[in-house]
Amino acid sequence: MADCGSAMMAEAERSAETLKEKANNYFKDKDYENAIKYYTEALEINPDNAIYFGNRSLAYLRTECYGYALADATHAVELDKNYIKGYYRRATSNMALGKFKAALKDYETVVKVRPNDKDAKMKYQECSKIVKQKAFERAIASDELKRSVVDSLDIESMTIEDDYCGPKLEDGKVTLTFMKEMMKWFKEQKKLHRKCAYQILVQVKEVLAKLPSLVEITLKEADKITICGDTHGQYYDLLNIFELNGLPSETNPYLFNGDFVDRGSFSVEVILTLFGFKLLYPDCFHLLRGNHETDNMNQMYGFEGEVKAKYTPQMFELFSEVFQWLPLAQCINGKVLVMHGGLFSEDGITLEDIRKINRNRQPPDSGPMCDLLWSDPQPQDGRSVSKRGVSCQFGPDVTRKFLEQNKLEYIIRSHEVKAEGYEVTHAGKCITVFSAPNYCDQIGNKGAYIHLRGSNLIPEFHQFTAVPHPNVKPMAYANTLMQLGMM
Ligand SMILES: [Mn+2]
Numbered sequence: 414m415a416d417c418g419s420a421m422m423a424e425a426e427r428s429a430e431t432l433k434e435k436a437n438n439y440f441k442d443k444d445y446e447n448a449i450k451y452y453t454e455a456l457e458i459n460p461d462n463a464i465y466f467g468n469r470s471l472a473y474l475r476t477e478c479y480g481y482a483l484a485d486a487t488h489a490v491e492l493d494k495n496y497i498k499g500y501y502r503r504a505t506s507n508m509a510l511g512k513f514k515a516a517l518k519d520y521e522t523v524v525k526v527r528p529n530d531k532d533a534k535m536k537y538q539e540c541s542k543i544v545k546q547k548a549f550e551r552a553i554a555s556d557e558l559k560r561s562v563v564d565s566l567d568i569e570s571m572t573i574e575d576d577y578c579g580p581k582l583e584d585g586k587v588t589l590t591f592m593k594e595m596m597k598w599f600k601e602q603k604k605l606h607r608k609c610a611y612q613i614l615v616q617v618k619e620v621l622a623k624l625p626s627l628v629e630i631t632l633k634e635a636d637k638i639t640i641c642g643d644t645h646g647q648y649y650d651l652l653n654i655f656e657l658n659g660l661p662s663e664t665n666p667y668l669f670n671g672d673f674v675d676r677g678s679f680s681v682e683v684i685l686t687l688f689g690f691k692l693l694y695p696d697c698f699h700l701l702r703g704n705h706e707t708d709n710m711n712q713m714y715g716f717e718g719e720v721k722a723k724y725t726p727q728m729f730e731l732f733s734e735v736f737q738w739l740p741l742a743q744c745i746n747g748k749v750l751v752m753h754g755g756l757f758s759e760d761g762i763t764l765e766d767i768r769k770i771n772r773n774r775q776p777p778d779s780g781p782m783c784d785l786l787w788s789d790p791q792p793q794d795g796r797s798v799s800k801r802g803v804s805c806q807f808g809p810d811v812t813r814k815f816l817e818q819n820k821l822e823y824i825i826r827s828h829e830v831k832a833e834g835y836e837v838t839h840a841g842k843c844i845t846v847f848s849a850p851n852y853c854d855q856i857g858n859k860g861a862y863i864h865l866r867g868s869n870l871i872p873e874f875h876q877f878t879a880v881p882h883p884n885v886k887p888m889a890y891a892n893t894l895m896q897l898g899m900m
Contacts, residue, residue, distance in 0.1 A: 429459040433468070440472055443855050448472045463493035470502040473800075474509070474899055480802025482506040497523055497533075504540070505898025510802050511709035513544045539894050543712070562731040563615055571608040579603055582612050587692040592660075595689060596652060599682040602883055607724055610685060614731050617688040620695050621738035627767040628699060628743040632867030638666045640751060640863040642827030642835075642846035643703065644687075646677025646715070649882040650850055650860060651686065657877055658862060661690045661698050668743060670827040670846065671703020671753035671786070675714035676853055678889040679882070681723050684732070702739035703753040703828065704786040704803075708775055718890030737773045741785045748822040748870055755788035755826045755843070756815050757781055758796065758805045764819050779804070789829060790843045809839040816842060822870065825863065834861025834876045844872060851879035853887040 436451035452469035459465065470485035483506035489499035504519040520537040527533050553559070573581065580594035595605060632638060639658055644651050659665045673687055674680035690698045704710060711717040711733070720729040742752040744764065756762075762781055776783050787804035791797055794808040812824065823842045830852045836845045850860035864873040888896055 425458050429455040429462065429465070432458070433462075433465055436468065436472075440468070443475075443857075445472045445476045449476070461492060463489040463496045463499060466492065467496060467498050467502060470499075470506070471899075474502065474505055477509075478800040479506045479509045480798065481800045483510070483802055495526070497526065501536075501898060504536075505895070506802070508540070508713060508892075508894055508898065511713075513540060513547055516540050517544050536894060536897065539892075543892075561734060562727055563618065563734075565727075566611060566615070566731075568608060568611050568615065571611070573606050573608055577606050579606060580609065581606070582609055585612060587613065587616075587689050589693065592686075592689050592693060596655075596686060599648060599679075599686065600652060604723060605685060607728070610724060610728065611731070613685060613688050613692065614728070614735055616692055618731075618735045618738060620691060621700075621735065621740070622773075624738070624740050625768055626741045626770045626772045627764060628701075628740045629747070630699070630743065631746055632865065632870075634868045636666075636867040638668060638745070638865050640668045640670060640825055640846060640865060641848040642670050642861070643672035643830075643849050644669065644677075644683055645672055645705070645849045645852070646674055646680030646683050646719075646887070647849045647879075647882070648677070648679030648682040648686070649880050650848070650877075651683055653877060653880045654848065654860075654862060658875070661694055663694060663697050666694070666697035666699070668699040668701070668751060670751055670825070671701050671739075672705045672827065673700075673703070674716040674719075675705040675710055676887050676891075677849070678715065678719065678885040678887060680716045680719050688735075699743055700739055701743055701751065701753055702736065702741055702772070702786060704776070706736035706739055707786075708733055713892050713895045715888055715891040718892065722890055737775070739772075741770060741772055741782060742767050744821075745865060746867065746870060747820070749825060749865065750819070750821050750823075751825045752785045753826060754784065754786045754804065754828050755790055756807045756811055756824070757784045757788070760811075760814065761818070762815070787828075790826075790838055790845070792838065809842070812839045812842045825872070830856055830858050831861075832858050834859040835863070835874050846874075850877060855887075 432451045432455035436448045439451065440448040449469055449472045452465050456465045466485045466489035470482045470489060473482035473485060483503060486499050486503035486506055489496055500519040500523050504516040507516040517540045520540050523533045524537045579598045580591050582591055641654060661667050669687055673684050687700060691700055717729050720732060742750060744750050766781060770782050772782060776786050784804045789806050791806035791808050794810040796811060797806045799805050823844060825844045825846060827846055829845055831845055831847050834847055846861055846863050848860045848862055850858060852858055859876045859878055861874055861876045
């Protein structure tokens with residue numbers, strides 16, 4: 414009997430291994446969904462294998478499910494205290510969630526176990542640097558109300574060198590000619606003069622700061638607006654949207670629904686173009702904040718590094734100030750509510766509650782502001798723990814109740830890559846739109862944008878595919894720990 418039992422065990426282990434191999438192959442092909450599916454099946458047969466948990470953790474990291482990645486990595490190191498990759502993956506998950514101290518603890522463990530491992534030491538030191546820097550930032554933040562970078566700038570006296578032949582604002586103002594020249598200039602991978610970049614930033618901060626946290630607009634019968642999802646530094650795909658759908662104008666309004674920066678290595682170009690159009694058409698060109706218009710994300714996913722590489726640390730600080738003034742949601746004709754992430758961790762939140770959010774800050778770890786930037790829909794009723802490890806997942810019943818209470822018809826959100834560029838869920842009440850095709854040069858997804866007309870508010874979906882971009886890879890400016898942790 415014992416023999417028979419152990420033979421069955423061996424058989425089960427073999428079939429789990431086969432499933433793992435299958436998952437590994439999907440992983441190599443960057444099909445993370447199927448990789449996760451087969452690691453999960455392997456784990457159902459053999460739940461004591463640290464490597465299965467470790468591998469699935471990495472697949473979750475790649476799909477931005479940091480909450481699940483963290484749980485799997487934790488399982489892995491619990492099963493095998495010497496499984497170094499498990500510590501690395503848990504550290505990466507924590508870094509991605511902005512929990513730098515927790516990450517440091519894991520790097521410390523690895524350094525202790527492997528005192529001669531140079532790579533481990535480097536990661537430990539890099540993470541330690543971030544923890545110290547964060548502690549320093551907290552110290553000065555509590556010391557006194559932080560001064561604005563704007564007060565320390567003397568833009569007037571910045572000189573534009575004679576050999577600069579790029580676009581300049583006209584009498585300090587953004588014009589359509591300037592915008593066209595700037596887009597062309599960026600397309601040729603040239604840098605906007607820092608004076609012009611500062612002019613745009615200072616002016617757009619003023620414009621955004623005057624807006625409420627919930628922007629409300631009315632489309633007339635004949636009006637149409639285009640709603641775009643995440644663009645994530647994919648500048649050439651942004652230009653393609655304008656190519657396909659026309660340049661923004663008073664008769665061609667747009668709403669960009671957050672996550673303009675990070676990951677893609679042309680984030681500076683994307684954001685300066687979007688801010689330029691905001692200045693040119695303040696009432697017809699709309700921008701909402703995404704979870705990536707935040708310091709923690711920018712530090713890990715490239716935007717901070719990119720601004721520092723193309724300009725200065727000081728300019729990044731100003732970007733951060735401007736991002737804090739981006740509105741959090743937009744209501745169209747009192748019927749359609751648009752936000753980057755989604756609905757709330759608790760029942761009963763009203764439009765009035767959104768209006769009242771004091772948004773000029775880094776988003777808190779929980780509460781309505783956090784939910785608007787971070788939550789995701791789920792197919793089953795109720796709410797669940799977030800796969801991302803931040804905010805929650807909300808079901809169709811949550812959406813229905815929220816819409817009823819606020820007399821809305823449906824919501825449009827972004828925040829998740831979708832194969833078709835968009836997805837309609839919750840019986841048509843929750844729409845996702847994502848506008849970064851072939852996300853990170855990896856996913857192979859389409860991009861999409863939505864047309865909404867004042868006459869009927871029925872969403873019309875338009876899909877598009879990725880266009881080529883110059884040979885600068887996504888994440889080129891991201892924190893090295895993030896790059897390494899994803900390997
Ligand atoms: Mn997002």
